[in-house]
Amino acid sequence: MYFQDLNNPEIIKKIKQLSQGKSGVYKITNLQNSKSYVGSAITKKATSNRLYARFRNHFFHHHKDFLLKRAIKKYGINSFSWEILEWTEIPSTRSRETWFIQNLFPEYNILLSAENSFGYSHTLETREKMKAGYSESRRQAVGLLNKGKKLSPEVRKKLSQAAFNRTAQQKQQHQKIMEEWNQKMFSKPTQILDGDTREILGRYSSLREACRVFQGNYRTFKRTVKSGKKIRCLNIYVEYSS
Structure with missing residues (x-):
């Protein structure tokens, strides 16, 4: 599900209708510079519509995500697209959001995980370190996704396999970064x-x-x-x- 012209009442109505009672992971893309934001919403009742609420919060109610909010204010609502990356079951929603964040590396997201990470902001240095371990093929695949293009199941499988095939040095670097993050996030004297x-x-x-x-x-x-x-x-x- 992919939409542009987000200030159009008919588009807004359609987003609301198609999201009713569903949970899923979404992506907001800046059409001017291809920067993006990944989020998710969990809807527990058929009569509820958390995805639509998130859509409204981002574009019309000054949502708390500072980087995205500032970009929307600068470029305007119609400079962005709204896309559902995946409809999800409630138990897997957060983990799927984390997967997309860590594979798309959306520039407007501050957190690198949707799980057990609320309130922690990664520094620019940490984000650059995380990017350093990406292979060129992975960067190209991520670029396609950031342009709103779908990846085939075969490509997604290759991306997942590539994650398991990182070199020992990359794995060690990633582990060190995550240990530093966990220490800052959860440690109190x-x-x-x-x-x-x-x-x-x-x-x-x-x-x-x-x-x-x-x-x-x-x-x-x-x-x-x-x-x-x-x-x-x-x-x-x-x-x-x-």
């Missing part, structure tokens, strides 16, 4: 206090590290940080360091 005296027993770089050292349950530790209550079985308090 944590300290463990004695349950009786509240004396500091140890300081750790993250809640998970503290959890491993004290052989505790991560969810229990996380709940304790929020509630401020003692973990009685370990006789400790857990809190984030200032």
